[in-house]
Amino acid sequence: MMQAQQFASDNYAGICPEAWQAMQAANGGSAIAYGDDEWTEKASDGFRQLFQTDAEVFFVFNGTAANSLALAALCQSYHSVICSSFAHVETDECGAPEFFSNGSKLLVAPTTDGKLTPEVIRQLALSRTDIHFPKPRVVTITQPTETGLVYTVEEIKAISAVCKELNLRLHMDGSRFAHACEFLGCEPADISWKAGVDVLCFGGTKNGMAVGEAVLFFNKELAEDFDYRCKQAGQLASKMRFLAAPWVGMLETGAWLKNAQRANQSARYLAENIKNCPGIQLMFPVQANGVFVSASEQVLEKLRTKGWRFYTFIGGGARFMFAWDAQQERIDQLIADIKSASQEV
Numbered sequence: 001m002m003q004a005q006q007f008a009s010d011n012y013a014g015i016c017p018e019a020w021q022a023m024q025a026a027n028g029g030s031a032i033a034y035g036d037d038e039w040t041e042k043a044s045d046g047f048r049q050l051f052q053t054d055a056e057v058f059f060v061f062n063g064t065a066a067n068s069l070a071l072a073a074l075c076q077s078y079h080s081v082i083c084s085s086f087a088h089v090e091t092d093e094c095g096a097p098e099f100f101s102n103g104s105k106l107l108v109a110p111t112t113d114g115k116l117t118p119e120v121i122r123q124l125a126l127s128r129t130d131i132h133f134p135k136p137r138v139v140t141i142t143q144p145t146e147t148g149l150v151y152t153v154e155e156i157k158a159i160s161a162v163c164k165e166l167n168l169r170l171h172m173d174g175s176r177f178a179h180a181c182e183f184l185g186c187e188p189a190d191i192s193w194k195a196g197v198d199v200l201c202f203g204g205t206k207n208g209m210a211v212g213e214a215v216l217f218f219n220k221e222l223a224e225d226f227d228y229r230c231k232q233a234g235q236l237a238s239k240m241r242f243l244a245a246p247w248v249g250m251l252e253t254g255a256w257l258k259n260a261q262r263a264n265q266s267a268r269y270l271a272e273n274i275k276n277c278p279g280i281q282l283m284f285p286v287q288a289n290g291v292f293v294s295a296s297e298q299v300l301e302k303l304r305t306k307g308w309r310f311y312t313f314i315g316g317g318a319r320f321m322f323a324w325d326a327q328q329e330r331i332d333q334l335i336a337d338i339k340s341a342s343q344e345v
């Protein structure tokens, strides 16, 4: 039996119709394996069209692989990668970035909200310049951040300017990239290659697909031998058409943006309706599809008792994440339960 909808994570959602239908279409007959099929070509071209540039495109199974392999492609083992203390690569990838890069160290910048700034990057990159310290080579930013904040075009440009100055490459973890585009109302190119991003990991899973992320190299030289890297890491799908086809459906129909819109709107709606509850505080401005709610442990426990699932790993507050399938009645129920829980204590 299907459980009542929960908002603990945006990967609780199922597969959106557009991705599902494309999978079904790709299932009609046989196709060449290992990515030499029409679907893979179509999906890659779809990305080049969407980003208005001739990027190298690869499809992998998940975000951990996309980030780790992309970072490994930008680094030698004696290099280091600057990231925020909230970064998924630091907190949720089990050391995969270091593993796949044969030891490139993550240099973690303490941040209060998950956003890196040019100042923090410069400070960390110049903190040591001697041979005993791993040489800074890459900056990775998450767009939107793990805290649901979106970097503006200007903020990304300012970061990439520092990167150019200090000879650092810029990687973007875009597991929710679509959500950032939706919030800013910008073209994907504006917050990626046009703003100086070298490599983007574009998330499909949290945007309504079953599985799969795309890795886009805007600086094509950096993509050299990336196919071998994927294969060695167990990330080359033999039936690649099933990783690629959903992207064709998502890009052709515009579902990639529509799904993000539904998710973002749901988060804004929740935030708007609970922000004035006594004892409730929004931990971060709501810009993407996540709402972080600070409340007393009593209130959180009441919500759990009412059957709500949520994670508290970011700053101890309750995180609610919305996906393409967010049901209005369930959001309203959550609002009512938060209101009553905050009034009862």
Ligand SMILES: *Cc1c(COP(=O)(O)O)cnc(C)c1O
Binding pocket: 062, 063, 064, 065, 088, 089, 142, 145, 146, 173, 175, 205, 206
């Ligand atoms: C979910 C997520 C990923 C991808 O995680 P996988 O579970 O490996 O697919 C990457 N970065 C961020 C910020 C995420 O939230």
